[in-house]
Amino acid sequence: MKYDLIQNTLFIKNRKKFMEAMLPKSIAVFNSNDVYPISADSTMPFEQHRDIFYLSGADQEETILLLFPDAINKKHREVLFVRETNEHIAVWEGEKLTKEKATLVSGIETVYWLTDFDKIFFDLMTEANTVYFNTNEHYRQAVKTQTREDRFIQKCKLQFPAHQYAKSNPILQEIRGVKEPEELALMQTACNITEKGFRRLLGFVQPDVWEYEIEAELLHEFIRNRSKGFAYTPIIASGNNANVLHYIENNQQCKSGDLILMDVAAEYANYSSDLSRTIPVSGKFTPRQREVYDAVLRVKNEATKMLVPGTIWAEYHKEVGKIMTSELIGLNLLDKADVQNENPEWPAYKKYFMHGTSHHIGLNTHDYGALKTPMKANMVFTVEPGIYIPNENMGIRLEDDVVIQEKGVPFNLMQNIPIEADEIEELMNKN
Numbered sequence: 001m002k003y004d005l006i007q008n009t010l011f012i013k014n015r016k017k018f019m020e021a022m023l024p025k026s027i028a029v030f031n032s033n034d035v036y037p038i039s040a041d042s043t044m045p046f047e048q049h050r051d052i053f054y055l056s057g058a059d060q061e062e063t064i065l066l067l068f069p070d071a072i073n074k075k076h077r078e079v080l081f082v083r084e085t086n087e088h089i090a091v092w093e094g095e096k097l098t099k100e101k102a103t104l105v106s107g108i109e110t111v112y113w114l115t116d117f118d119k120i121f122f123d124l125m126t127e128a129n130t131v132y133f134n135t136n137e138h139y140r141q142a143v144k145t146q147t148r149e150d151r152f153i154q155k156c157k158l159q160f161p162a163h164q165y166a167k168s169n170p171i172l173q174e175i176r177g178v179k180e181p182e183e184l185a186l187m188q189t190a191c192n193i194t195e196k197g198f199r200r201l202l203g204f205v206q207p208d209v210w211e212y213e214i215e216a217e218l219l220h221e222f223i224r225n226r227s228k229g230f231a232y233t234p235i236i237a238s239g240n241n242a243n244v245l246h247y248i249e250n251n252q253q254c255k256s257g258d259l260i261l262m263d264v265a266a267e268y269a270n271y272s273s274d275l276s277r278t279i280p281v282s283g284k285f286t287p288r289q290r291e292v293y294d295a296v297l298r299v300k301n302e303a304t305k306m307l308v309p310g311t312i313w314a315e316y317h318k319e320v321g322k323i324m325t326s327e328l329i330g331l332n333l334l335d336k337a338d339v340q341n342e343n344p345e346w347p348a349y350k351k352y353f354m355h356g357t358s359h360h361i362g363l364n365t366h367d368y369g370a371l372k373t374p375m376k377a378n379m380v381f382t383v384e385p386g387i388y389i390p391n392e393n394m395g396i397r398l399e400d401d402v403v404i405q406e407k408g409v410p411f412n413l414m415q416n417i418p419i420e421a422d423e424i425e426e427l428m429n430k431n
Contacts, residue, residue: 001059001269002223002226002227002228003226003227003268003269004226004269005104005105006057006105006182006186006269007182008057008104008105008106008107009107009182010057010180010182010183011054011055011056011057011105011106011107012107013180014054014055014175014180015055015056015067015078017175018055018067018168018171018172018175019067019069019077021171021174021175022067022069022132022171023129023130023166024070024129025070025127025128025129025130026068026069026070026128026129026130026131026132026166027066027067027068027124027125027128027130027131027132028066028067028068028131028132028134028168029064029065029066029067029121029131029132029133029134029152029156030049030051030052030055030056030064030065030066030067030134030149030168031049031052031063031064031134031147031148031149031152032048032049032052032058032060032061032062032063032064032148033046033047033048033049033061033147033148034061034147034148035061036145045228046061048060048061048270049148049149050270050363050364051134051168051172052064052065053270053363054172054176054363055067056080056105056106056108057105057106057107058080058082058097058102058105058106059105059270060082060083060096060097061083062082062083062114063080063081063082063083063097063114064080064081064114064117065079065080065081065108066078066079066080066081066120066121066124068124068127068128070127070128071124071127072127075109075110076110076120076124078108078109078110079108079110079111079112079120080102080103080106080108080110080111080112081111081112081113081114081116081117082096082097082099082102082111082112082113082114083096083097083113083114084113084114084115085097085098099111099112099113122159125160125163128163129163129164130163130164130165130166131156131160131163131164131165131166132165132166132167132168132171133149133152133153133156133165133166133167133168134149134168134169134172135149135153135167135168135169136149136169137167137169137170137173138364138366138368139371140366172368173368173369173370174370176362176363176367176368176369177360177362177367177368177369177370177376177379178369178376178377178378178379179362179378179379179380179403180378183271183362184378184380184403184413186268186269186271187268187271187272187273187361187362187380187401187413188413189268189269189271190227190231190265190266190267190268190269190271190272190273191265191273191275191401191413191414191417192416193221193222193225193226193227193266193268193273194222194264194265194266194273194275194414194417195414195416195417196221196225197217197218197221197222197264197266198218198262198264198275198277198417198418199417199418199427200217200218200220200221201214201217201218201262202279202418202424202427202428203427203428203430204217205254205260205279205281205283205428206281206282206283207254207255207256207281207282208253208254208255208256209253209254209281210251210252210253210254211236211237211238211241211249211250211251211252211253211254211260212236212250212251214236214250214254214260214262215234215236215250215264218230218234218264222266225266226268227266227267227268228267229266229267230264230265230266230267231265231266231267231272231273231274231365232265232272232274232365233248234248234250234262234263234264235247235248235250235261235262235263235264236250236260236262236264237250237260237261237262237263237395238252238253238254238255238258238259238260238261238281239252239254239255239258239259239393239394240390240393240394240395241261242259242260242261242278242388242394242395242396242397243388243389243390243395245354245355245388254281255281256281256282257280257281257282257286258280258281258393258394259278259279259280259281259285259289259394259395259396260278260279260280260281261276261277261278261386261395261396261397262275262276262277262278262279263275263276263397263399270363271362271363272361272362272363272364272365272367273361273401273413273414274361274365274382274384274399274401275399275400275401275414275417276384276386276397276398276399277398277399277417277418277419277424278293278296278395278396278397278398279424279428280424280425280428283425283428283429284425284428284429285421285425288392289394289396290421291331292331292387292389292394292396293396293398293421294421295327295328295330295331295387296327296385296386296387296396296397296398297398297419297420297421298323298327299320299323299324299327299385300383300384300385300398300399300400302320302323303316303320303323303357303358303383303385304383304400304402304409304410304412305409306319306320307358307375307381307383307402307404307409307410308375308404308405308408308409308410309374309375309376309377309404309406310374310375311374311375312372312373312374312375313358313371313372313375314371314372316357316358317356317357317358320357320385321347321349321350321353324349324352324353324385324387325339325347325348325349327387328348328349328352328353328387331387333351333352333387333389334348334349334351334352352387352388352389353385353386353387353388354388355384355386357383357384357385358381358382358383358384359381359382360379360380360381361380361381361382361401362380367380375404376404377404377405377406378403378404379403379404380401380402380403380404380413381401381402381404381410382399382400382401382402383399383400383401383402384397384398384399384400385397385398386398398419400412400413400414400415400417400419401413401414
């Protein structure tokens with residue numbers, strides 16, 4: 001891994017929180033992700049399942065975490081199973097976790113080779129009544145591929161039909177949403193790397209540059225700062241491409257007078273950052289572009305102030321919609337009649353701002369976290385309003401990542417990344 005070793009105290013705390021929420025005499029099992037094939041002998045780069053990483057720090061394929069707080073033998077209350085390594089594997093694939101290194105990374109004293117899992121699991125199941133399965137219940141999930149977790153669940157139900165089953169997801173949604181100080185520090189590092197990438201390209205962008213050239217500049221800066229690269233597929237959308245919300249082709253030339261909407265950010269140690277900025281190709285906003293840009297920035301600033309403990313996510317979005325409606329009227333994109341006659345299920349402002357304003361962020365870009373209950377301190381949210389005007393050849397989105405505080409306005413992890421239009425222009429024209 002490119003990132004520095006994370007202190008295992010983080011994972012020890014995370015496991016403690018999870019186990020405190022488990023039912024008596026219950027076992028929870030977490031599997032690593034598969035290595036997915038492309039074709040022939042090629043595979044996609046491995047990405048660890050975020051739940052097993054959150055609870056163990058183990059960033060390696062073919063890994064299983066087992067938690068059993070009521071195990072009779074104390075050494076089996078936390079168990080990590082890793083793939084057995086040897087000299088041949090070290091030569092062909094590189095260093096893998098030894099038992100000693102697995103303990104160092106995770107803080108788990110009991111580490112077995114993966115080949116011992118079935119025998120040990122059977123023995124422990126004779127003591128347990130309930131098994132927690134780690135199903136994916138994220139509100140945006142749309143996974144069609146059978147996963148390692150899916151196969152484990154099928155096998156477990158066949159082998160142990162008399163046991164009861166429970167879901168780990170509700171516990172994870174609750175505890176993963178509230179970040180530990182160590183997690184906030186890792187996310188700040190990801191945001192700092194993103195800042196370096198953004199500042200780099202402000203001196204690089206000029207008329208006739210290609211979107212993919214901007215992508216390359218960012219990737220260079222991210223990797224040289226110990227990131228794996230982009231936290232999500234980058235969006236570098238010039239001109240009317242910005243009006244395609246998930247434009248990822250990044251294959252067009254940036255023309256003088258147009259804007260470039262960039263939704264791009266670095267990961268660090270599997271933690272995501274999530275940035276959106278919109279800049280003028282020529283280094284100078286037109287009066288109309290500036291007018292719309294400043295309106296989006298005002299909405300972002302007002303929305304940010306609302307992210308405090310006790311706020312309800314759904315109600316927050318309604319309030320942001322009211323602020324956006326006022327700005328759109330000021331831009332002559334809506335009038336009062338549009339608002340009076342709007343469909344409550346699809347308010348008038350949605351014509352120009354059709355996506356949500358905020359989502360949890362952390363180990364996933366769209367992270368786990370409670371959404372139907374009041375917000376809590378140390379939750380981290382994006383704030384990302386936008387205005388999209390196809391017939392004016394522009395789309396503008398601005399986004400930062402902020403940490404809810406016990407009191408006062410959120411702390412902006414991206415406060416050092418330029419966002420004011422004057423500063424953007426100054427940096428783009430400083431040479």
